[in-house]
Amino acid sequence: xxxxxxxxxxxxxxxxxxxxxxxxxxxxxxxxxxxxxxxxxxxxxxxxxxxxxxxxxxxxxxxxxxxxxxxxxxxxxxxxxxxxxxxxxxxxxxxxxxxxxxxxxxxxxxxxxxxxxxxxxxxxxxxxxxxxxxxxxxxxxxxxxxxxxxxxxxxxxxxxxxxxxxxxxxxxxxxxxxx
Amino acid sequence: xxxxxxxxxxxxxxxxxxxxxxxxxxxxxxxxxxxxxxxxxxxxxxxxxxxxxxxxxxxxxxxxxxxxxxxxxxxxxxxxxxxxxxxxxxxxxxxxxxxxxxxxxxxxxxxxxxxxxxxxxxxxxxxxxxxxxxxxxxxxxxxxxxxxxxxxxxxxxxxxxxxxxxxxxxxxxxxxxxxxxxxxxxxxxxxxxxxxxxxxxxxx
Amino acid sequence: xxxxxxxxxxxxxxxxxxxxxxxxxxxxxxxxxxxxxxxxxxxxxxxxxxxxxxxxxxxxxxxxxxxxxxxxxxxxxxxxxxxxxxxxxxxxxxxxxxxxxxxxxxxxxxxxxxxxxxxxxxxxxxxxxxxxxxxxxxxxxxxxxxxxxxxxxxxxxxxxxxxxxxxxxxxxxxxxxxxxxxxxxxxxxxxx
Numbered sequence: 001x002x003x004x005x006x007x008x009x010x011x012x013x014x015x016x017x018x019x020x021x022x023x024x025x026x027x028x029x030x031x032x033x034x035x036x037x038x039x040x041x042x043x044x045x046x047x048x049x050x051x052x053x054x055x056x057x058x059x060x061x062x063x064x065x066x067x068x069x070x071x072x073x074x075x076x077x078x079x080x081x082x083x084x085x086x087x088x089x090x091x092x093x094x095x096x097x098x099x100x101x102x103x104x105x106x107x108x109x110x111x112x113x114x115x116x117x118x119x120x121x122x123x124x125x126x127x128x129x130x131x132x133x134x135x136x137x138x139x140x141x142x143x144x145x146x147x148x149x150x151x152x153x154x155x156x157x158x159x160x161x162x163x164x165x166x167x168x169x170x171x172x173x174x175x176x177x178x179x
Numbered sequence: 180x181x182x183x184x185x186x187x188x189x190x191x192x193x194x195x196x197x198x199x200x201x202x203x204x205x206x207x208x209x210x211x212x213x214x215x216x217x218x219x220x221x222x223x224x225x226x227x228x229x230x231x232x233x234x235x236x237x238x239x240x241x242x243x244x245x246x247x248x249x250x251x252x253x254x255x256x257x258x259x260x261x262x263x264x265x266x267x268x269x270x271x272x273x274x275x276x277x278x279x280x281x282x283x284x285x286x287x288x289x290x291x292x293x294x295x296x297x298x299x300x301x302x303x304x305x306x307x308x309x310x311x312x313x314x315x316x317x318x319x320x321x322x323x324x325x326x327x328x329x330x331x332x333x334x335x336x337x338x339x340x341x342x343x344x345x346x347x348x349x350x351x352x353x354x355x356x357x358x359x360x361x362x363x364x365x366x367x368x369x370x371x372x373x374x375x376x377x378x379x380x381x382x383x
Numbered sequence: 384x385x386x387x388x389x390x391x392x393x394x395x396x397x398x399x400x401x402x403x404x405x406x407x408x409x410x411x412x413x414x415x416x417x418x419x420x421x422x423x424x425x426x427x428x429x430x431x432x433x434x435x436x437x438x439x440x441x442x443x444x445x446x447x448x449x450x451x452x453x454x455x456x457x458x459x460x461x462x463x464x465x466x467x468x469x470x471x472x473x474x475x476x477x478x479x480x481x482x483x484x485x486x487x488x489x490x491x492x493x494x495x496x497x498x499x500x501x502x503x504x505x506x507x508x509x510x511x512x513x514x515x516x517x518x519x520x521x522x523x524x525x526x527x528x529x530x531x532x533x534x535x536x537x538x539x540x541x542x543x544x545x546x547x548x549x550x551x552x553x554x555x556x557x558x559x560x561x562x563x564x565x566x567x568x569x570x571x572x573x574x575x
């Protein structure tokens with residue numbers, strides 16, 4: 001077989017391969033960038049929708065990293081993301097706030113908790129407990145609060161509670177007295 | 180010299196990557212919690228393996244020995260990234276479910292192994308057969324494991340949203356351990372023993 | 384500081400690479416047959432994880448992200464790891480021949496070790512800072528070594544035991560892994 005082994009050929013070959021690879025990837029990225037972004041926007045919209053069913057529009061403010069949710073132009077409330085340190089990794093939470101800063105509800109965006117245990121934080125039974133609560137006094141029942149932790153998943157449950165509490169406190173700090 | 184047919188059937192049973200060669204176990208164990216995952220992972224795997232085999236086999240006379248491995252790696256990594264991006268863009272649910280195990284296909288010993296051991300030394304037709312065989316072998320292995328784990332671990336079987344089957348009594352109190360890592364180890368261990376017992380030869 | 388410790392121990396024990404994240408399984412079953420090789424492999428992996436994390440994190444954040452080329456990470460990371468492994472192997476060969484003879488054959492295998500690439504991905508996906516990534520890498524490497532060593536100890540004794548024929552070798556190794564995983568579950572309450 002006449003495989004050339006000498007001198008620069010291997011390097012040249014590899015360089016060409018790499019170049020083709022980069023081109024292929026860049027092209028694919030260009031093609032998929034839109035669908036991926038659109039998919040994310042869809043996902044956020046669906047989650048906001050389930051928190052604010054009467055919503056018909058929302059806007060995202062880059063600076064404050066907050067979503068303002070409206071229906072017919074009237075402000076319904078706000079939402080923003082929080083991240084908790086769960087058992088299996090970060091837990092991304094979407095927090096919905098009423099106009100008066102009470103919790104509208106929360107949605108778990110992503111988590112890596114144990115299926116059947118910590119993963120139950122995504123379940124309605126757990127999530128519904130947050131509706132109407134005041135974020136500032138949020139706590140698990142074992143700490144004197146109103147949220148029942150999931151049996152056998154205290155870490156996941158308290159991670160969610162802590163994340164919400166911290167995020168809301170931080171946001172109201174940036175708020176400067178409401179909008 | 181193997182026939183094309185032999186190259187194909189090799190991967191399905193005799194040299195089944197999962198149960199015989201014990202390769203590519205990471206994704207098999209990690210994502211086999213649902214049938215959807217199994218199918219998605221197999222599809223991604225097939226895509227990468229098939230194309231990698233075709234490319235490497237076509238170029239086999241041109242790839243200089245010294246940069247052999249880096250070349251394989253770049254080819255495979257590119258294909259994997261392609262799959263990853265396309266999944267994210269067009270099947271985001273699956274992409275989220277399979278997570279980082281899609282990009283990890285790049286270090287899947289099966290793919291690099293086939294490129295090195297087979298595709299770089301055989302004709303394109305054989306390499307295609309080999310890729311298909313290996314992918315099917317990988318596929319049905321991960322499918323069975325997922326079947327068992329999903330059924331026992333959540334009590335019911337679902338396939339892309341279509342509810343297939345519920346084991347009465349099991350759905351309310353599933354054996355969740357099967358969805359956990361240790362359940363995976365157990366299932367594979369037992370299946371491997373089963374294979375052994377059935378007398379399928381093993382290359383150790 | 385305690386946060387780094389939490390990440391370190393979390394990676395090593397709670398979210399152990401092998402038992403909980405299914406990474407690094409090939410060497411796990413291939414090399415864990417005797418204690419010495421298990422330990423050697425573990426140390427080699429730890430070293431590569433550490434260096435790989437130290438290199439890929441800055442690469443990602445300084446080079447890829449600003450140019451919107453995050454999608455290149457799979458290709459770049461694996462090439463970095465492959466190169467690192469080569470460099471490390473050559474360095475060890477030149478500086479410490481005994482070490483090389485002990486570790487030597489395992490080093491090239493590490494390139495395809497999903498645990499190494501895995502930890503670099505985890506560092507990015509978990510949005511770790513640089514110190515956190517290093518803590519994670521060290522923890523992961525240590526956890527991997529720990530599990531490998533324990534596994535080899537068990538397997539060495541299993542070899543002497545009277546295992547049913549169908550289970551000998553790989554099958555019983557997996558079942559053992561299951562028990563090991565169960566045991567490690569106990570670490571669950573340790574962190575956080």
